[in-house]
Amino acid sequence: MTSPNEFHGWIGHDSKAAQGNLTWSSFTPKPFNPIDVDIKVSCCGICGTDIHTLRSGWGPTHYPVCVGHEIVGHVVRVGSSVTNIALGDRVGVGAQAFSCLKSDCEECSSGLEQHCPKMVGTYNAKYPDGSWSMGGYADYVRVPAHFAIKIPAALKSEDAAPMMCGGITVFSPLRNNGAGPGKRVGIVGLGGLGHFGVLFARALGCESVVAISRRRNKVDDAMAMGATDYIATSEDDKWARKHSRTLDLIVSTVSSPDMPLESYLRLLRTNGTFIQVGAPEDKLPPIAAFGLIGKGCKIGGSQIGSPRDIEEMLEFAARKGVKPWVQRRGWGGECCGWGDGGREGEVSVCAC
Structure with a gap:
């Protein structure tokens, strides 16, 4: 398994993107680092944050942008410094893609990475190297492995995806x-x-x-x-x-x-x-x-949760049988999506 040099996704080019004016286009992901993983996306939930961002509702958006931060897929590339994730693992990514993770950071050292002053969102945010994060309305996504969470076997991908943020x-x-x-x-x-x-x-x-x-x-x-x-x-x-x-x-x-x-x-x-x-x-x-x-x-x-919080939530949901109400949509359906019309593992999802 491997990943391409260019990813493809639904790209917004201006504030009219919130009206559905997205184009399926190629983009160059952030540079691959030893701490990163590449994930082949199988499901991505639709979050209200996507709309706020596409229309520059919370401030000016950096266009072009690929939104989507309720992502589930399989790991196809693993950085040399990654020890917690292996090729083929099914993982999820939520609204956060990076924090400093330094021992002298009060938030990161306390397991509150979502409040780190250097927190980077999964899309529309700048990494320390100056590159911009791009989200999961795409065929692949690249993020630091610390923020990719393994999905329990008891949870279906389409059920786990909207849990990653919502x-x-x-x-x-x-x-x-x-x-x-x-x-x-x-x-x-x-x-x-x-x-x-x-x-x-x-x-x-x-x-x-x-x-x-x-x-x-x-x-x-x-x-x-x-x-x-x-x-x-x-x-x-x-x-x-x-x-x-x-x-x-x-x-x-x-x-x-x-x-x-x-x-x-x-x-x-x-x-x-x-x-x-x-x-x-x-x-x-x-x-x-x-x-x-x-x-x-x-x-x-309250702002999302830490990677450990997400692990705990997924384990709790699997144990208690918590199942969200979702709508499955394939490429060309009512929701932004991709795949071949709804085959298992090739769908996008959104919470009702």
């Missing part, structure tokens, strides 16, 4: 904020991230899992995923008062700044925690200080 983005704050038996958890938003939030909160054994969305059109899906209750903020009368002081933890997955943040805080019990993981292109709404002071509530954020 899954870890909610699993990490749930685990780090005590989600488990006896805890009451709310998940704001029921898209790709939110549906993982419900699935993982239920699998972690939470006493109650409340799905929170604007309308009630997703209530049946939420219950099928394991939610125990449902709040429709634009349709349920006086929902904040009715459900006041009922939740220990809220994980917000929405990426719109138009959210009733103060009302969400009313749902928290004393010493409750609100964690934002969705990343709006504008600022979050203001809140009154007494919304925090009155109950000793905390507001925080």
Whole structure:
């Protein structure tokens, strides 16, 4: 097995790329280093970050760009310094492709590589040598091996792919904020991230899992995923008062700044925690200080997870049988993808 000198992928050339204006084109990957691996891509999930990046929503994007950071494939080239991965291994890559990994880096030395000041994203980010990272809407991807995670045999590739970003983005704050038996958890938003939030909160054994969305059109899906209750903020009368002081933890997955943040805080019990993981292109709404002071509530954020966190999540998902809701699309389908129309191992996936 080997990899070509030129990779091919769906390339965005300007902000109109977010409207579907992508071209299947060749590109030169970053220089291959002894710490790197090349991966032949078999599945790549579709993440909201892809759209934000394609349209320069979070700031100017470096075009041309190949997005996609929920990647699963098989290793076809291994650098001379790589010891944890072998040719043929099935691995996944999430939203991070590099950090300094130096012993004097407070974050890397603590297993918090995702917060390293020199963190490099899997696409639209510059490596220390000046080359730019390119993602998984492609036939191959090249990344440092530290950020390629082996996939447990019990997980199908199309199920593991969206876990590499969407899954870890909610699993990490749930685990780090005590989600488990006896805890009451709310998940704001029921898209790709939110549906993982419900699935993982239920699998972690939470006493109650409340799905929170604007309308009630997703209530049946939420219950099928394991939610125990449902709040429709634009349709349920006086929902904040009715459900006041009922939740220990809220994980917000929405990426719109138009959210009733103060009302969400009313749902928290004393010493409750609100964690934002969705990343709006504008600022979050203001809140009154007494919304925090009155109950000793905390507001925080969470960014993906470390390689070790991803390993733990994949092992947990395999053990508990956590299976995301995905749509499979081959080349030419409704979603960006590649392959021969959906053969096993040749599909792209996106979380519902």
